[in-house]
Amino acid sequence: MTQNVHDEERRRGFLSELIANFQLALRLMADSQVPLGTKLLLPLLTLGYFALPVDLLPDVVPFLGQFDDLIALVLLTRLFIALAPADVVAAHRAQMGLGSKEAGRRGKDSSAQRAEEVIDADFRVMRDG
Numbered sequence: 001m002t003q004n005v006h007d008e009e010r011r012r013g014f015l016s017e018l019i020a021n022f023q024l025a026l027r028l029m030a031d032s033q034v035p036l037g038t039k040l041l042l043p044l045l046t047l048g049y050f051a052l053p054v055d056l057l058p059d060v061v062p063f064l065g066q067f068d069d070l071i072a073l074v075l076l077t078r079l080f081i082a083l084a085p086a087d088v089v090a091a092h093r094a095q096m097g098l099g100s101k102e103a104g105r106r107g108k109d110s111s112a113q114r115a116e117e118v119i120d121a122d123f124r125v126m127r128d129g
Contacts, residue, residue, distance in 0.1 A: 018074065024092055025077045033088045042080040046073065 025042070028034050049072050081089060 020096065020098055021074070021077050021081060024089070024096065024098075025080055027092045027096070028081065028084045028088065031088055031092070034084050038080065038083050041083065042076055045076050045079075049076070 029039055029042075050069070
């Protein structure tokens with residue numbers, strides 16, 4: 001039972017990350033701070049992939065034929081995000097409420113993040129003389 005719950009959460013997490021990456025890519029395409037060469041890379045590679053007559057899995061196989069196309073699109077989107085300037089990506093992630101990937105791994109609880117920043121120490125006053 002708990003395994004099914006974890007699998008469902010993982011699937012929801014994957015789908016929400018997939019949608020967020022596509023939204024982020026669209027925002028980056030519209031941002032003037034992303035270089036034009038980077039913006040042209042994604043559409044050119046995507047068109048090149050879909051124009052090639054070679055598929056990893058033939059399209060005549062139902063569902064599996066389109067699966068490799070989806071994987072290629074996801075990988076190209078991730079490549080585009082990785083090639084975009086990191087500060088621009090971080091700003092868009094913050095505007096979208098996504099935060100950084102590291103914050104997502106540690107958990108999004110701000111009190112837990114603040115607890116990591118606290119320094120706890122003992123001190124004593126020493127006087128000369």
